[in-house]
Amino acid sequence: MLSNIGNTLLFLNLLLGVSIIYFAFQNLKTNEITVSKKIYHICLFQSTFIIICFITLVTAFVVSDFSIINVYQNSHSLKPFFYKVSGTWGNHEGSLLLWVIILTIFSFLFLLYNKHHPKNYRIYSLIIQNILILGFLFFLLFNSNPFSKILPIPKEGLGLNPILQDPALAIHPPLLYIGFVGSSIYFSAAISSLLTNYSGKLFAQSIKNWVLISWSFQTLGILAGSIWAYYELGWGGFWFWDPVENASLLPWFAMSALLHSLIVLEKRNLLYFWVIVLCLLTFILSVTGTFLVRSGILNSVHTFANDPSRGLYILIFLSLMIFASVLLLFNKFKNTSYNLNSNSKETFILVNNWFMIFYLITVLLGTVYPIFTEVLTDNKVSVGPPFYNTVIIPIVILFLLFMSVGPQAQWIKNKFYNLNLLLKILIGSILINFSIIYLFKEYSLLSNFIVISAVFLVISSLIDLYKSFKKLKKDSPRILSHLSFGFLILFIGLNYNFSLEKDFNLKLGEKKNFENYSIEFTDIKLQDFKNYKAVIGEFKINNSKENFNQSLYPEIRIYDNPSTITYEASIRSGILKDYYITMSNIDRSDYYNIKFQKKPFMMWIWVSVIFISLGGFLRLYQNAKKNY
Amino acid sequence: MQKKIIKSSIILFIIFIIGVFFTGLNKSSIYDTKNLVGQKITNIKLERFNNNRIITEEDLKKNDFTLINFWASWCAPCRVEHPILLKLNKEKNLKLLGVNFKDKKNNALKFLRDLGNPYDDLARDELGKYSINFGIYGIPESILINKDLVIIKKFIGPISQNDYTYIKNTVRE
Numbered sequence: 032m033l034s035n036i037g038n039t040l041l042f043l044n045l046l047l048g049v050s051i052i053y054f055a056f057q058n059l060k061t062n063e064i065t066v067s068k069k070i071y072h073i074c075l076f077q078s079t080f081i082i083i084c085f086i087t088l089v090t091a092f093v094v095s096d097f098s099i100i101n102v103y104q105n106s107h108s109l110k111p112f113f114y115k116v117s118g119t120w121g122n123h124e125g126s127l128l129l130w131v132i133i134l135t136i137f138s139f140l141f142l143l144y145n146k147h148h149p150k151n152y153r154i155y156s157l158i159i160q161n162i163l164i165l166g167f168l169f170f171l172l173f174n175s176n177p178f179s180k181i182l183p184i185p186k187e188g189l190g191l192n193p194i195l196q197d198p199a200l201a202i203h204p205p206l207l208y209i210g211f212v213g214s215s216i217y218f219s220a221a222i223s224s225l226l227t228n229y230s231g232k233l234f235a236q237s238i239k240n241w242v243l244i245s246w247s248f249q250t251l252g253i254l255a256g257s258i259w260a261y262y263e264l265g266w267g268g269f270w271f272w273d274p275v276e277n278a279s280l281l282p283w284f285a286m287s288a289l290l291h292s293l294i295v296l297e298k299r300n301l302l303y304f305w306v307i308v309l310c311l312l313t314f315i316l317s318v319t320g321t322f323l324v325r326s327g328i329l330n331s332v333h334t335f336a337n338d339p340s341r342g343l344y345i346l347i348f349l350s351l352m353i354f355a356s357v358l359l360l361f362n363k364f365k366n367t368s369y370n371l372n373s374n375s376k377e378t379f380i381l382v383n384n385w386f387m388i389f390y391l392i393t394v395l396l397g398t399v400y401p402i403f404t405e406v407l408t409d410n411k412v413s414v415g416p417p418f419y420n421t422v423i424i425p426i427v428i429l430f431l432l433f434m435s436v437g438p439q440a441q442w443i444k445n446k447f448y449n450l451n452l453l454l455k456i457l458i459g460s461i462l463i464n465f466s467i468i469y470l471f472k473e474y475s476l477l478s479n480f481i482v483i484s485a486v487f488l489v490i491s492s493l494i495d496l497y498k499s500f501k502k503l504k505k506d507s508p509r510i511l512s513h514l515s516f517g518f519l520i521l522f523i524g525l526n527y528n529f530s531l532e533k534d535f536n537l538k539l540g541e542k543k544n545f546e547n548y549s550i551e552f553t554d555i556k557l558q559d560f561k562n563y564k565a566v567i568g569e570f571k572i573n574n575s576k577e578n579f580n581q582s583l584y585p586e587i588r589i590y591d592n593p594s595t596i597t598y599e600a601s602i603r604s605g606i607l608k609d610y611y612i613t614m615s616n617i618d619r620s621d622y623y624n625i626k627f628q629k630k631p632f633m634m635w636i637w638v639s640v641i642f643i644s645l646g647g648f649l650r651l652y653q654n655a656k657k658n659y
Numbered sequence: 660m661q662k663k664i665i666k667s668s669i670i671l672f673i674i675f676i677i678g679v680f681f682t683g684l685n686k687s688s689i690y691d692t693k694n695l696v697g698q699k700i701t702n703i704k705l706e707r708f709n710n711n712r713i714i715t716e717e718d719l720k721k722n723d724f725t726l727i728n729f730w731a732s733w734c735a736p737c738r739v740e741h742p743i744l745l746k747l748n749k750e751k752n753l754k755l756l757g758v759n760f761k762d763k764k765n766n767a768l769k770f771l772r773d774l775g776n777p778y779d780d781l782a783r784d785e786l787g788k789y790s791i792n793f794g795i796y797g798i799p800e801s802i803l804i805n806k807d808l809v810i811i812k813k814f815i816g817p818i819s820q821n822d823y824t825y826i827k828n829t830v831r832e
Contacts, residue, residue: 328683342684624773
């Protein structure tokens with residue numbers, strides 16, 4: 032029943048997409064200066080239907096309708112309500128439906144909120160966006176249908192992988208999708224801009240809020256994924272350079288570059304073609320990421336959905352997108368001389384773009400290199416954190432310095448009035464760095480530079496903030512994001528250098544001492560929960576120096592559906608540091624293996640990222656207030 | 660002229676990348692399980708975990724059935740199937756050969772120490788090169804073979820309760 036409703040709605044959406052394209056072309060032929068009402072109405076229907084379609088799938092998960100194969104494979108009647116709902120997008124088919132929803136809603140909103148831009152530009156954007164929608168609808172219907180039926184109807188579902196039953200992961204896909212699927216709208220707008228020759232300042236204004244939206248959500252989405260990996264996978268870190276993580280980071284780099292170069296286009300009417308390239312690149316990278324993750328071409332620790340037929344479809348789609356955009360770009364490209372002053376805000380923003388592109392290429396190379404060696408030489412290699420750390424970290428230092436100096440530069444021609452101040456900030460940062468070393472402990476030369484440059488950015492952003500409050504300049508969103516980025520790098524640096532990790536075996540009643548810490552295994556009990564039972568250990572941590580006493584309760588969870596064992600870390604998040612214990616049983620022995628970690632500033636790493644994206648939302652709010 | 664060269668080289672570059680992706684996709688289909696079932700595995704060369712002696716076909720021919728299990732300590736699903744492997748270890752007609760895939764020796768040993776060692780014999784494939792001959796493209800993966808080295812079934816992903824029943828019944832027949 033639900034399956035039929037869902038499929039009908041998907042087909043209806045297919046028809047609506049086709050009719051939008053048809054009426055849009057009709058509308059182009061007329062002399063009307065406005066987009067016809069009919070198109071608005073169809074778009075409204077399109078969005079409504081796809082939302083109802085999604086609600087249908089959610090309902091199927093909530094009522095555990097196991098006649099739908101997707102529900103059968105990913106749900107279970109005993110699963111908590113919250114995870115029944117989030118299970119909807121916790122699988123390939125459901126998440127693809129989410130993908131189509133975002134394409135559709137963005138298409139409608141873009142049409143709605145750009146009324147003061149020329150008709151042709153809006154209509155062409157709509158047409159391109161609907162071609163994308165149709166492409167993905169076809170994929171959804173004929174390759175990855177979330178409403179496929181199964182016969183005979185199973186009595187019970189297989190359940191959602193327990194490691195996906197986590198609040199951070201429940202919100203991770205929607206956030207990330209608004210980010211990188213949202214970038215589709217400026218892909219369409221960029222193509223439309225090339226087709227209709229609608230360029231320059233006005234074009235920049237029409238897409239800037241959309242770039243902000245996708246960038247801010249992408250940032251949050253990456254964060255949610257990262258937090259999940261920290262709490263759930265028990266790896267004890269925030270970033271692992273896993274292909275799946277990289278796939279979400281690549282469009283983020285492109286978006287960040289775009290976010291900055293758009294300012295130049297808006298203020299100075301320069302860099303138009305570069306902005307177009309970035310618009311196209313962002314969405315192309317998003318689809319590439321999806322291809323890499325979903326096709327099974329890459330081996331990743333958490334590749335969950337391997338299917339070459341999916342891969343082929345996405346690859347064909349991707350190739351069409353790339354060729355269409357490249358050929359169009361070649362066709363329209365005009366060589367424009369920029370005559371940029373090497374000391375001006377424009378140049379500094381360009382420098383930001385170089386850095387972003389550098390990071391992008393590095394991460395892209397590291398991610399796809401294994402595919403190339405495998406195909407070309409039959410050699411399997413894997414690229415790990417050492418590669419990224421070696422290539423990226425030294426460059427981050429320079430990047431941070433430019434990030435501190437750049438924003439204060441003036442347009443067209445800049446003069447450094449504040450060299451004196453910069454020097455003072457630099458000396459201040461160096462002093463802070465050495466007092467950290469003096470008070471706590473020594474770290475490597477590279478870490479020194481990282482800390483100094485991060486503090487440099489933090490202090491100069493703070494000074495900026497103070498100035499902007501005094502002058503009531505509307506630059507606080509930018510300062511907030513930059514300041515938080517400085518803090519992010521600083522906390523990452525300190526976290527890296529001040530972590531403590533110990534691995535040992537304990538049995539009940541035993542105590543382990545090291546440095547100032549003692550860890551006592553005081554209790555163990557078995558407890559039943561709704562969909563799993565857990566072996567819960569109690570560990571007392573004592574720090575004699577800081578007079579600190581805490582109990583942690585790591586778990587070994589045994590899930591019934593599907594039958595799985597997971598090891599839940601017990602994490603005591605504090606303002607200054609996190610304590611982290613995982614325990615695992617050792618067969619045929621009373622001993623348990625204990626992994627203890629002290630991770631300073633973990634919370635501040637998350638908070639910094641939240642504030643980075645908050646800067647984006649704040650700017651969005653400012654823009655909205657200005658316009659309406 | 661110069662522009663044309665730049666343009667065509669960009670296009671050629673894109674074609675090259677897409678071509679590589681395409682071949683990469685097709686490549687993984689060579690490893691398709693369906694094509695492997697019923698085939699005989701040949702050219703076995705695996706390095707034993709603790710010493711450098713090579714495990715060959717002759718070693719495997721001694722067993723009635725062998726389950727070759729590819730695993731690593733860094734692989735989360737491997738932990739999931741581990742209890743089932745321990746249960747399978749008790750089957751009389753079945754020998755378990757573990758192949759430690761792209762792993763560090765210490766981590767692997769720790770894994771077995773923590774969770775128990777279900778394997779009758781253990782090999783290591785640090786670079787993941789030998790495993791390719793078995794058609795492995797992700798772990799965990801397991802291959803059930805008989806005395807004649809014919810592949811009876813290949814299991815992609817962790818061995819489930821159903822797989823367990825299947826193996827048990829096959830081996831006891």
